[in-house]
Amino acid sequence: MAVNTDTSFVDHLAPNVAVQFLDRVAKSPNAEAFRFPRGESWESVTWKEAGDRVERLAAGLLALGIESEQRVGIASGTRYEWILADLAVMCAGAATTTVYPSTNAEDTAYILSDSECRVVFAEDDEQIAKLKERKAELPHLLRVVTFDGTTDDSWVIDLDQLAELGDAYLAEHEGIIAAIAEKIAPDQLATLIYTSGTTGRPKGVRLRHKSWVYEGAAIEVQDILHEDDLQFLWLPMAHSFGKVLLSAQLACGFATAIDGRVDKIVENLGIVKPTFMGAAPRIFEKAHGRIVTMTQSEGGAKEKIFTQAFKVGLAVDELKRQGKSVPLPLKVQHALFDKLVFSKVRDRFGGRVRFFISGAAALNRDIAEWFHAAGIVILEGYGLTECSAGGFVNHPDDYKFGTVGPALPGSEVKLGEGDEVLIRGPHVMDGYHNLPEETAKTLTEDGWLHTGDKGSLDADGFLTITGRIKDLFKTSGGKYIAPSAIESKFKAVCPYASQFMVFGNERNFCVALITLDPDAMAGWAEENGMSGASYTDIVRSEKVHALVSGYVDDLNARLNRWETIKKWEILDHDLTIESGELTPSMKVKRNVVEGNYGDKIAAFYS
Missing domain, CATH: 3.40.50.12780 (ANL, N-terminal domain)
Known part of the structure; x- marks a missing residue:
């Protein structure tokens, strides 16, 4: 057993995320906390400005009747308002339930129902529509707060209306947010994150305040990040990786530039010039x-x-x-x-x-x-x-x-x-x-x-x-195969690869299903006389088959004999989150792919 023995800092952690945030606001009031796109430019807020907004929103949740550990959902992509909503939930003593914006209406309703969410922050009309469609399945849901969607001034309100409710509540309960923060126990529920499991219903993972505070402090104590760092944050905040980076920010005090649009990552990096970024x-x-x-x-x-x-x-x-x-x-x-x-x-x-x-x-x-x-x-x-x-x-x-x-x-x-x-x-x-x-x-x-x-x-x-x-499999020759190791090697060898999925359980050789990156193939098509052709026509062409065949040969030269790919096929479309073949954190749902293409895989061996 290997044990990390440096535990001294654990005894001195902030008791909860709310206190951790309020302490950061008090320590760095005038330092930049967040920046985010507004139209074509970027807007910046200090820790004090963020703290004031969070206090008003947290009081608004209290005005709506939210009580300790009751769940509040956030169905939204990554953006500044997501952070505000989550911190407001923490400061109200409630618990955040995260929902990916790509989650379908049925699973959204299941998550919000299973967690008994009383309030949901919904990004836009698309997210609101899911809630309205399944309203009968959500008896606990009292109010929806939207970032950009259409309000009805009763069931659906916006952030400004929630803040106004908070103003009225604070006028009657001065100092209430700090008082609530002091009472939140380290073991109190902070977050319910539903894992996008590859089978069955997603499972709600119960994470405590002390867990998030610890995550940030464990990064701070290693002297990895400092107040003068600048993070670029695009990761889905519905995923726990994004939440760790927020915890690290509260502990270390650096500023974060936020924009969850994946297609803007490279462009944004050039504009923001961060010192670090988390990514898949x-x-x-x-x-x-x-x-x-x-x-x-x-x-x-x-x-x-x-x-x-x-x-x-x-x-x-x-x-x-x-x-x-x-x-x-x-x-x-x-x-x-x-x-x-x-x-x-x-x-x-x-x-930088x-x-x-x-x-x-x-x-x-x-x-x-x-x-x-x-x-x-x-x-x-x-x-x-x-x-x-x-x-x-x-x-x-x-x-x-x-x-x-x-x-x-x-x-x-x-x-x-x-x-x-x-x-x-x-x-x-x-x-x-x-x-x-x-x-x-x-x-x-x-x-x-x-x-x-x-x-x-x-x-x-x-x-x-x-x-x-559970992904390891054994060939009929008795050799164990770790498919993920082979798959990642192919992505390093082939610059056009999107996904490479290896199969061969109880068979006498390994096979693969391949998808190519649509953007990379559009560039390839421009250079190879197929400009304007559809993705399907491009990947079905003899030229692309020959191109990929060369990369598979290159891969096989790096593998043990029993690991080599004997047969393979390029699929006529890439895997997507929307098709259910990728999780929102871009992991392949191997069993879904195997089920969808079982006939193709079986044909390799016929």
């Missing part, structure tokens, strides 16, 4: 693929310089990792390529990034090393919603590629049966909402969380995740 691996895969394919399309001297630059960058990094000195000729080449190539790659991300944090799924080591060669550090972390998203993270001054770092200070890790990763600490959930049997399967009596992931620990306590235990 798919974002880095897409960026890597885009840069590589753009350079390939230019061809000639530019492509040769680019290829040689990364050859040199990777060689220099490898020497440094081995503790060897870099020969002078290589140093000179590296300095030249830094000016010609690497600085331009860094500029695409704003030019100290590091990125990757979570929510496995990051391919080759892609991490490629970015590192360009002077961009991606720190991989690991966790589950069940441990408030953050369980392990690499440190900017101490990281190992291919690992997710050591356990957070003040928590413990051990490997159980079959090398399953087990976690214990203040960040572990209270249990699943209304599901005692599921809770008993996942949490041991002495507080260890079963993650369902297989891993290994090195001598320094750095954890490597080798795959989901």
